[in-house]
Amino acid sequence: MRTLPLRHAVAAGAVAFALFPILFVLSAALNPRGTLSSTELVPTGLSLENFGRLLSETRFASWFANTMLIAGLASAAAVFLGALAAYAFSRMRFRGRRTGLLALLLIQMFPQFLAIVTIFLMFSTVTGLWPAVGFNTPWGLVLLYLGGALGVNTWLMKGFLDTLPRELDESATIDGATHAQVFFRIMLPLVAPILAVTGLLVFIATVNEFLIANVFLTDTGSKTLAVGMYGLISGERNNNFGVFCAGTLLTAVPTVLVFQFLQRYIVSGLTAGAVKG
Amino acid sequence: MATQLTSPGPPVVAPDGGRHRPQRPRTARDSAPVTLTGLAAKVVLLGLAAGIAIWAAFPLVEARAWAGLAILAGTTAAIFYLYLTRRHVPAKYLVPGTLFLIAFQVFPILYTASTAFTNFGDGHRGSKDEAIVAIQTASVTQVPGSTEYALAVATTGEPATGPLVFLVTDPATRAVSAGDATGLRALPEGDVTVNSAGKVTAARGYTVLTAAQAGARSAEITAFAVPTAGGAIRSSGLSRAYEGKATREYAAGCDCVRDTATGRTWTADEGAGAFVAADGERLAQGWKVGVGLKNFSRVLTDSTISGPFLRTLLWNVAFAVGSVAVTFGLGLLCAFALHTPRMRGRSLYRVLLILPYAMPSFAMLLVWRDLFNTDFGLVNRLFGLDVDWLGGVWSARLAVVLVQMWLGFPYMFLVATGALQAIPKELTEASKVDGAAPWQSFRQVTLPLLMVALTPLLISSFAFNFNNFNAVYLTTEGGPFPADNPTAGATDLLITYTFRLAFGAAGAQYGFAAAISVFIFAIVALLSAVSFRRTRRQEELYA
Numbered sequence: 001m002r003t004l005p006l007r008h009a010v011a012a013g014a015v016a017f018a019l020f021p022i023l024f025v026l027s028a029a030l031n032p033r034g035t036l037s038s039t040e041l042v043p044t045g046l047s048l049e050n051f052g053r054l055l056s057e058t059r060f061a062s063w064f065a066n067t068m069l070i071a072g073l074a075s076a077a078a079v080f081l082g083a084l085a086a087y088a089f090s091r092m093r094f095r096g097r098r099t100g101l102l103a104l105l106l107i108q109m110f111p112q113f114l115a116i117v118t119i120f121l122m123f124s125t126v127t128g129l130w131p132a133v134g135f136n137t138p139w140g141l142v143l144l145y146l147g148g149a150l151g152v153n154t155w156l157m158k159g160f161l162d163t164l165p166r167e168l169d170e171s172a173t174i175d176g177a178t179h180a181q182v183f184f185r186i187m188l189p190l191v192a193p194i195l196a197v198t199g200l201l202v203f204i205a206t207v208n209e210f211l212i213a214n215v216f217l218t219d220t221g222s223k224t225l226a227v228g229m230y231g232l233i234s235g236e237r238n239n240n241f242g243v244f245c246a247g248t249l250l251t252a253v254p255t256v257l258v259f260q261f262l263q264r265y266i267v268s269g270l271t272a273g274a275v276k277g
Numbered sequence: 278m279a280t281q282l283t284s285p286g287p288p289v290v291a292p293d294g295g296r297h298r299p300q301r302p303r304t305a306r307d308s309a310p311v312t313l314t315g316l317a318a319k320v321v322l323l324g325l326a327a328g329i330a331i332w333a334a335f336p337l338v339e340a341r342a343w344a345g346l347a348i349l350a351g352t353t354a355a356i357f358y359l360y361l362t363r364r365h366v367p368a369k370y371l372v373p374g375t376l377f378l379i380a381f382q383v384f385p386i387l388y389t390a391s392t393a394f395t396n397f398g399d400g401h402r403g404s405k406d407e408a409i410v411a412i413q414t415a416s417v418t419q420v421p422g423s424t425e426y427a428l429a430v431a432t433t434g435e436p437a438t439g440p441l442v443f444l445v446t447d448p449a450t451r452a453v454s455a456g457d458a459t460g461l462r463a464l465p466e467g468d469v470t471v472n473s474a475g476k477v478t479a480a481r482g483y484t485v486l487t488a489a490q491a492g493a494r495s496a497e498i499t500a501f502a503v504p505t506a507g508g509a510i511r512s513s514g515l516s517r518a519y520e521g522k523a524t525r526e527y528a529a530g531c532d533c534v535r536d537t538a539t540g541r542t543w544t545a546d547e548g549a550g551a552f553v554a555a556d557g558e559r560l561a562q563g564w565k566v567g568v569g570l571k572n573f574s575r576v577l578t579d580s581t582i583s584g585p586f587l588r589t590l591l592w593n594v595a596f597a598v599g600s601v602a603v604t605f606g607l608g609l610l611c612a613f614a615l616h617t618p619r620m621r622g623r624s625l626y627r628v629l630l631i632l633p634y635a636m637p638s639f640a641m642l643l644v645w646r647d648l649f650n651t652d653f654g655l656v657n658r659l660f661g662l663d664v665d666w667l668g669g670v671w672s673a674r675l676a677v678v679l680v681q682m683w684l685g686f687p688y689m690f691l692v693a694t695g696a697l698q699a700i701p702k703e704l705t706e707a708s709k710v711d712g713a714a715p716w717q718s719f720r721q722v723t724l725p726l727l728m729v730a731l732t733p734l735l736i737s738s739f740a741f742n743f744n745n746f747n748a749v750y751l752t753t754e755g756g757p758f759p760a761d762n763p764t765a766g767a768t769d770l771l772i773t774y775t776f777r778l779a780f781g782a783a784g785a786q787y788g789f790a791a792a793i794s795v796f797i798f799a800i801v802a803l804l805s806a807v808s809f810r811r812t813r814r815q816e817e818l819y820a
Binding site for chain 1: 315337380385620737
């Protein structure tokens with residue numbers, strides 16, 4: 001009982017640390033003057049002017065739509081591909097299994113964007129042959145991001161699958177289920193929490209990916225939020241600060257919603273004992 | 278129960294890999310009936326694969342890319358074989374992701390690694406023939422009797438960044454042609470609008486730049502040349518162009534470039550990929566050649582490179598370790614603070630604590646940069662300080678780690694909460710019964726179990742932060758820089774340092790940058806391999 005005040009103090013301190021930059025962003029977004037130098041921590045004014053400017057003077061709406069499309073597709077596909085591989089790595093024994101797992105880790109360690117010159121040259125050819133999946137299209141970027149679908153996510157999901165008792169799928173197999181039935185009917189429902197968590201991680205990572213998208217999407221209308229908003233303040237840093245913060249808040253909305261939606265999964269998703277009982 | 282925490286439990290570990298195959302599931306699988314839904318799904322998906330392959334084949338045939346077509350056909354055939362046979366079950370699950378991995382990760386990495394052995398970069402981009410064309414067109418000067426054209430500068434993309442195109446009108450015939458680096462091409466009369474002065478004002482497929490837009494790119498426009506049969510077309514100002522003669526000519530006999538005006542010659546040096554004069558002067562335009570291990574040895578032996586490289590490496594390791602340590606420390610502290618059902622408002626605390634993680638990090642990094650602003654930054658104003666945060670070496674480093682702490686601790690908090698909940702209550706209770714003090718039970722029971730579950734995550738977090746480009750590029754851009762070296766700043770990670778080498782203002786050095794990324798890869802792989810070995814030992818201890 002005596003530790004409770006201490007616990008509250010720690011939690012409150014951490015909350016203050018977590019919230020003050022966000023409060024500052026909120027204050028800047030509501031600040032009618034819209035500059036960095038005039039923004040205080042606590043909102044001094046209440047005006048939606050910055051949001052209006054964001055939506056009328058920039059292509060924020062199409063950046064937003066592009067980002068949701070790209071991040072949504074990439075995370076859904078990456079989770080599915082990763083789950084397939086994790087199932088194989090966790091439940092099957094085959095030649096090259098250990099090597100494959102290690103290779104995944106090693107490949108992930110190569111600084112991916114340093115291959116950007118190669119990726120650029122590669123997609124110049126792709127754009128020439130198949131413009132539908134080339135530069136300035138969301139599809140090409142999604143394909144490119146799926147190159148990293150196997151990797152850390154597979155390890156995360158494999159770790160979770162390893163904790164599920166093997167008796168479950170073995171008894172299903174003896175009852176005559178095919179490996180595909182075991183995967184889709186038994187495994188996938190049981191690992192829903194880790195699928196949710198992995199999907200969220202990929203979604204967040206994709207929304208924040210800046211470099212490759214910056215090379216890939218040069219048309220104003222096809223940009224993602226990261227590329228578009230970086231351009232917003234690269235020139236007029238002080239003056240566009242309020243508009244930028246308005247955009248930051250709007251960008252956070254989908255992630256916060258997904259967080260709330262997945263609340264019950266997130267904590268249990270990283271918990272090993274999800275299948276007791 | 279404790280085994281549930283470790284990733285591979287003892288029966289799964291089987292160090293002999295593939296040799297030891299369980300017999301029972303295999304026979305059961307082989308006799309499993311074919312289900313209707315399974316069959317239907319297979320038909321639909323394989324049909325889709327065939328459809329995509331056919332769609333992709335047409336452009337390849339048109340471009341006569343036979344090697345590409347062969348790869349496409351081979352891959353498609355392999356996919357059909359794999360999903361129609363009952364054998365190779367693991368491969369059925371691994372192939373979809375692996376295809377993407379090979380095409381978009383492994384291939385670019387191998388290609389990049391191979392450029393580490395070349396001098397690829399500014400001045401050494403293309404083949405020798407391309408270099409010769411570029412040298413000749415660059416030496417074009419106006420001679421008496423040159424044709425004068427009316428010029429309109431256009432682009433096929435964005436006005437500020439798209440590739441340049443010269444739209445030139447012949448003064449005699451008023452015929453309009455479009456010229457780019459590959460040559461001149463006549464445009465049909467119906468596609469262009471020409472004003473009374475003969476200048477093109479609009480053309481289908483091109484964006485004609487306004488005077489202001491063209492002015493902003495005037496340096497590029499001055500350097501731009503359209504090769505023609507006798508020389509090249511270059512601009513004089515923004516609305517006139519002339520066709521001039523090349524003063525430098527390539528002679529195949531001596532494999533050299535000769536300047537007809539001065540008589541000076543530069544002979545091709547295949548080892549350096551450049552034309553070199555007798556006194557050692559090089560022409561700026563060279564070509565791409567293999568240089569062996571020169572890029573690698575330059576990192577180690579060139580003292581202007583190896584010094585900054587080592588300093589950057591040390592700071593890089595410190596940054597990665599520091600970021601993981603502070604995020605994990607704070608995250609774990611929060612998780613412990615909330616880890617009791619007696620605590621009121623736990624779910625509210627939890628929602629508020631993970632908010633930084635839900636904010637877009639690219640934007641928040643840019644905001645943090647402003648929070649550390651000396652004059653009107655919030656950090657200085659809140660605490661009444663007057664620190665030039667991003668201007669001092671150690672304050673900038675501290676700032677970068679602080680920002681990482683803010684961005685990263687919610688994730689660690691989530692992970693640690695999950696791992697804490699997975700530790701069976703019986704264990705801590707048992708240690709209490711055995712007379713252990715709370716601190717002792719934490720040190721000897723809870724923490725080791727937590728570490729077993731979390732070490733792989735900490736290692737991958739380390740690997741991520743080791744190459745955390747955004748964290749530095751969007752806050753300090755690597756600065757502050759020492760006065761004598763504008764390429765390696767105090768907060769530079771190897772990755773931002775390499776980025777500056779590859780794409781920086783000083784000119785692109787892709788080959789050298791690729792060599793450094795090979796070094797980065799080797800270092801991270803080594804560090805991770807060592808820590809993974811230690812993890813495995815730990816697992817054996819506590820499993």
